[in-house]
Each structure stands twice: as C-alpha cells, then as structure tokens.
Amino acid sequence: MGRPDKKAKKRGIRRLFTWKKILGTLFAFCLIGMGALYTVYLLVPVPSANAEATMQSNIYQYSNGKILARTGEINREIVDLEKIPLPVQRAFVAAENKTFYKDNGVDIKGTTRAAWNTLTGKGKQGGSTITQQYVKNFYLSQDQTATRKLKEMVIAVKVDEEMSKPDILAGYINTSYYGRSAYGIQAAARSYYGTDAAKLTTAQGAYLASLLQAPNQYDWTSASATGRKLVEERWNYVLDNMVEMGWLPAAERAGLKFPVPREPKPLPGMEGQTGYIVEAANQELMRQGVSEEDIKAGGWTITLNIDERKQKDLVAAVDKQLEAKLDRKGDKKDATVQAGATSVDPRTGAVVAMYGGVGATEHWMSNATRRDFQPASTFKPIVLASAVDNRSTTQDGREIGLGTVYNGDSKRPVVGSKIHYAPENEDDYSYGPVSVQRATDKSINAVYAQMIVDVGEEKTKKTALSLGMKDGQDFDPTPAMALGTMGASTLDMAGAYATLDNHGVKVTPALVKTAQHRDRQVETVRQTGEQVISRRAADTVTRAMRGVVDNGSGFRAAGDYEAAGKTGTSENNRSAWFVGYTPELVTAVALFGEDTSGKIAEQVTLTDTIEPGRANGGGFPAQIWGAYTERALNGGSDAEFDLETGGYDSGRDTEPTATGSPTATDEPTQEPTSTATTPPARTTTAPTPPTTAPTTAPPTPTEDPATTPPPTQEPTREPTNTATVQPPDPEVPDSGGDQGVLPPSRTTQQPR
Incomplete structure (x- = not known):
C-alpha cells in the first residue's frame, strides 16, 4: 500500500526539480551576478592617490618632549620604465604575474586558485596581478577585507583600460616597498646595491623582485637562516620563470650567482646615536603589533623613555674614556673596536640612555641591540x-x-x-x-x-x-x-x-613611552x-x-x-x-x-x-x-x-x-x-x-x-687590608673568562 505513495512523491520532486528549471535558475543567478558586477563596475570610480602615496613624517621625542628626530619622508625617486633594463622589468613580471601582458588587470584563474589554496589550508596566497597590486599601492589601503579586494579588482579592470601596460608596470615598480625604508626601485637599487636602477644586473633585479613578497624577512643582511633560504629559492624561481617565458637564455641563467646585497645604510638625518635609537624604537613598536609599512606611512608621535641629559652623559663617557684614545682612521686595529651600552631605570624599566656605536651613518648595526657576541x-x-x-x-x-x-x-x-x-x-x-x-x-x-x-x-x-x-x-x-x-x-x-x-x-x-597616531594609540611594553x-x-x-x-x-x-x-x-x-x-x-x-x-x-x-x-x-x-x-x-x-x-x-x-x-x-x-x-x-x-x-x-x-x-x-x-698584589681575575681566554687586576688596600693612593 505504501509503494504508490513513494512513486507519487518521486514524480512530484521530479516535476519540481527538472533540468530545465535548474539550468534556468542557474542562468538567472548568473545574469543577476553579472548585473551586480556591472553595477559595481559603474558605481566604483578610480579614486585619487591614497594616504600612503603622500606619506607624513614621524616625530620622535625625548622623555621631556624635546624632539630627537623627524622621519617619514618617502625615500622614493620615480624613474621612467625605459631607464630600467628590460631584463629587470621582466624579472618583476616573472616574479609576480606571468600573464601580465595578456590579462585585463585581473587573473580570475589565479585568484580562484589562491582562494582555494587558502581555504584548503595550503597557505594564504594573494593571487593578485601586477595591476591589482599597483592599485592597492597607489589607490587603496593595505587592509585584507573582501570589500577592499572587490574594489581592487574593479579598479584594476578600469586602470587596465585607461593605462598602458608599460605605465602600469612602471607605477608598480615605483610604488612598491622593498624594505630598508626604500619605496620604488631607484631607492631600492641604491640601498641594496649602491647603484642606480639603470645599472642593475639581471641577477640584482631578480633579487629586488623577490623582495616584494616579504621585504623584511628577505633582507639578506638581517634575515634568519630560514629567511635566506626562502629568498634564495624565490630568486631561483624568478630566473627559472624568465627562462620558461623565453626572456633569459638558459646558458646565461646557469652562470648567474646570487647577488648578496650590501649592508644597509640609514637615511640622511640619522647621524650619531639618533639612527640607532629611532631604529630600536621602530623595532619595539613592531613587536607590539605595528607593521613596518604603518610606521613608514607616518603620522606617529613617539615619545621615548630616553632621558636627554643621561643620553648625553653616556655619549660623553664613551667619548672620553674610549674614543679619545682610539685612532680609527690611522690604526686598523683601533678601527675594529666597537662600543655598545644600554642604561635602564630598574624601578620602571625605562631605557634612559643607549649607545649604539660611533654613529649610525658610519656603523649601521647597533652595538646596543645586537646579539651576535657572547656576554x-x-x-x-x-x-x-x-x-x-x-x-x-x-x-x-x-x-x-x-x-x-x-x-x-x-x-x-x-x-x-x-x-x-x-x-x-x-x-x-x-x-x-x-x-x-x-x-x-x-x-x-x-x-x-x-x-x-x-x-x-x-x-x-x-x-x-x-x-x-x-x-x-x-x-x-x-x-x-x-x-x-x-x-x-x-x-x-x-x-x-x-x-x-x-x-x-x-x-x-x-624604549618607547607612548606611541600615538591621529586615530589610535599603541599599548606600550609593560615594564615591570x-x-x-x-x-x-x-x-x-x-x-x-x-x-x-x-x-x-x-x-x-x-x-x-x-x-x-x-x-x-x-x-x-x-x-x-x-x-x-x-x-x-x-x-x-x-x-x-x-x-x-x-x-x-x-x-x-x-x-x-x-x-x-x-x-x-x-x-x-x-x-x-x-x-x-x-x-x-x-x-x-x-x-x-x-x-x-x-x-x-x-x-x-x-x-x-x-x-x-x-x-x-x-x-x-x-x-x-x-x-x-x-x-x-x-x-x-x-x-x-x-x-x-x-x-x-x-x-x-x-x-x-x-x-x-x-x-x-x-x-x-681572609685579610682585607694588605698592599700585596692579588692574583688577576682568574678567567681564561677562549673559555669565556675575563681579566682584571685586583686592587690592594683602599688606603693606598687612588688611580688616575
């Protein structure tokens, strides 16, 4: 008795979900989606340049409010694409977007693949084209939201229609951040290789193109062993893609060696101890969750715990007790002596003075914060x-x-x-x-x-x-x-x-007492x-x-x-x-x-x-x-x-x-x-x-x-009042020891 009822139900379901109805529904949804996208296309204009394109200064001040330094002026010099060697141009395309010269500003396949890999746990991936990245750099914010991503795609299509591919590539290369406070390829070429962008080699261009994926992690001179391994793999990936695209002969590729960049040098105005202190403050802010890009974008008022008088006292002590006795220019051995110091208030944890070296423009690595020597x-x-x-x-x-x-x-x-x-x-x-x-x-x-x-x-x-x-x-x-x-x-x-x-x-x-932006304040380190x-x-x-x-x-x-x-x-x-x-x-x-x-x-x-x-x-x-x-x-x-x-x-x-x-x-x-x-x-x-x-x-x-x-x-x-010379501090070279001459009785003449 129940079987006819089941057949009747199946016939009812079939009448409700026929192939024609399903296809029709899908077609309707596609039309609605296309209509929505077209509406968004019409409603989303190409905006003016974003705030990062007109970056502000940061102000660093002593604990008493006196200004120590102003930074944040963009280290960027726009260069025309024709001044950049063609292999270097192609290195950026090979690194970021092999379909750049063919796509319309958006790579649907790449975006879909990146989204799928992210959802399936294969790692967060961007999938953005060079045009999209240029739009993000120049017109939009760095926020990772669905709304921003949709705007980015729409504006990228419009920009691709309005601008030529060479202009887009030039804009991308000139607006990207390469680390070391370098915005644009010209600043990056000078910072990493001490040369102009026009003189970059293919190997150097491939390294700079590789940097854009993770500029802080991939800076060879400060990278961890893992970071160095990753950037070298990225460099090889770029060159292999160039060979695949027919832009680099395999024989030439085989002869290229990884171009180790030079040590970083600070921007002008960071002379003396200022550069060391500013860099240490920035590093502390980044440990508190502020991104390096956010700091470089400017608009911060950073009050330090540095006591202006104690800071001068520390520098004066090093100058008198050490530097006055060294001939750094005339004696090669004297030139190898580096001094570093940090002074802290034990009641608050405030870093009241810091000595990083002879000067940030002469010796960039801070001797106060480096951890490569044994204590x-x-x-x-x-x-x-x-x-x-x-x-x-x-x-x-x-x-x-x-x-x-x-x-x-x-x-x-x-x-x-x-x-x-x-x-x-x-x-x-x-x-x-x-x-x-x-x-x-x-x-x-x-x-x-x-x-x-x-x-x-x-x-x-x-x-x-x-x-x-x-x-x-x-x-x-x-x-x-x-x-x-x-x-x-x-x-x-x-x-x-x-x-x-x-x-x-x-x-x-x-080191940082307070860090205020116009729209927020960073919670500083809990000092005790x-x-x-x-x-x-x-x-x-x-x-x-x-x-x-x-x-x-x-x-x-x-x-x-x-x-x-x-x-x-x-x-x-x-x-x-x-x-x-x-x-x-x-x-x-x-x-x-x-x-x-x-x-x-x-x-x-x-x-x-x-x-x-x-x-x-x-x-x-x-x-x-x-x-x-x-x-x-x-x-x-x-x-x-x-x-x-x-x-x-x-x-x-x-x-x-x-x-x-x-x-x-x-x-x-x-x-x-x-x-x-x-x-x-x-x-x-x-x-x-x-x-x-x-x-x-x-x-x-x-x-x-x-x-x-x-x-x-x-x-x-043990007798304590004798003029007999005591044995020296018993530590041995090569065994982590230290040496010093023990004093006789304090009743004798004081040292000079």
Missing part, C-alpha cells in the same frame, strides 16, 4: 641566582650560598655532568678551596662550571629566560653555558640585571611585572656582586655610590663587558671586536687593540660605566641596597685554609706579575663582615667534592 662571565651571576632560587646543593649535599666552598683548581673536570668539561682559569691558576663570594670576585671558571651542574643546566636556562634573556642561537644547556657562551645584547643584560636590582620582580626594558625569582636569590646575587666592585675585577667602576656588577670577556677576547647597577640605575657596557673592512663584517679579537695584551671587562668597560654612572647620578648617591638574603650570604667574607692538605692552599703558590691599582674609596662605611668560619668542608683540588674530607683546621678570615 661571557656576566652570565655567572645568573647561575648563582638560579642556585639560590632553587635551593640547590653541591654534589655532597651542601646548600649553595656565598660562603659555600668549592674547589677552584684550574682544569678540574666538573662532577655530575654527562658532558666532559674542565675549564681553565685565567693564567691556569688553581685556587684550591674557595668560597662562592671569592669565586665571584675573581670570576673563577672552575667554580661556576661546577655550580651550573649542581643547579642543573636546564634550571639555569629557565632562570635566565625568566630574567629577560632571549632564547637564541648557542643557548645550549651545557656546563659551558656558565661562562656565557650564548649570544646577548647590552639591552638583554641590562634587563636581566635590572630584575636582580629590583629584588627579583621582572623588569622589561622599554611579576616576581620571577625569589627576593633572597636576587638580593644574594647583589650582595655577591658588590664584592666584585669593592674587592674584585670591577673595582674601576667604584665611586661615591653603592654598586654591584660583573666583568666578562668572551672567547678569543672578542668582547669585553661590565654590567652593573646602583639602587637607581642599571647599565651594561660592552666592547666588541669587529672588522668591517671587508664585504662581510667579521668578529675579531680585541687583544692588542685599545691597550697592549687582552682587553677585559674590568678595564675600559668598567671605566666607561663608572664615568657615566657618576655623571648620571650627579656625582654620587647616598642610596643603599635594601637586601634580604635569608642567610645565603653567610660566610661570604671568610676563606678556608687547609693546612692538612698541602695541595689545597688558599692562594696560588706563585702570583702573576701585575701592577696594582686602587679603586676610588666610597665615603660610606662598608658593613662589617662576619668573622665566623663556614661550617662546610672544602674539597681538595685533586679530589671529587663529594669525597673530600673536612680540613683539620678551622677556616680563617
């Missing part, structure tokens, strides 16, 4: 911070604090690591039993290599990242990490030390945040680093203020550092060895450059730091560190003796020949050190710390 022993305090924060113990179960005794023998293999590591101390000195405080003062490699194993390399790295260091190349969790083998900038180190100065509360250095390490850990490290300035390798940084700091000299003496702070100011100063005489800059040694022998963090960096800090604090300060160490500084001023073990001496049997220099004395009175002996047993130099028997005699306090 060396300035990383050791972070190891100690991690030890205290994690309540770490030695191999034989003793809790690590400033009074904890370690074996300070040179080349002693670390215990407890799967990786064999036996670092050499400076001048291969063996110190036998030595406290953590003294190991910090003298920067003993053997002690800190063992300490990072005791703490755990991964835990130490976690502490470093929480303090603000960046996880980049060579930040490998190995025992060698204790000697600062990773890359870091003065900005990174100033931020990490600022967090220590701020009792473990995170300080994120911020949560407690990332315990106060006792941060304050214990501060206590330890006070010893470095008062009695150790950083004595040249001492002045009429309380200060804590650490010296550092990297492998092969390629960099020398002093990073330190007072309760009010944190500053990182570094010297880098860099030979820029060739096509590619190379890291070189600082040995026998600014002074005979090795450069060291306790030398010129500490002197620059001291001179700047004295100026910045108006000659001195009564501010004192408010430290809560929780007892982790107990025994820091005592040193063990081990008369029962002939090899475990408190001092090396022979001291180096060196000239002693006394640091300037503070007017304040140093706290009285404890006189009690440490209760832990020191290991002997020749035995594992876990099996070392206790000494037969109670440790005695």
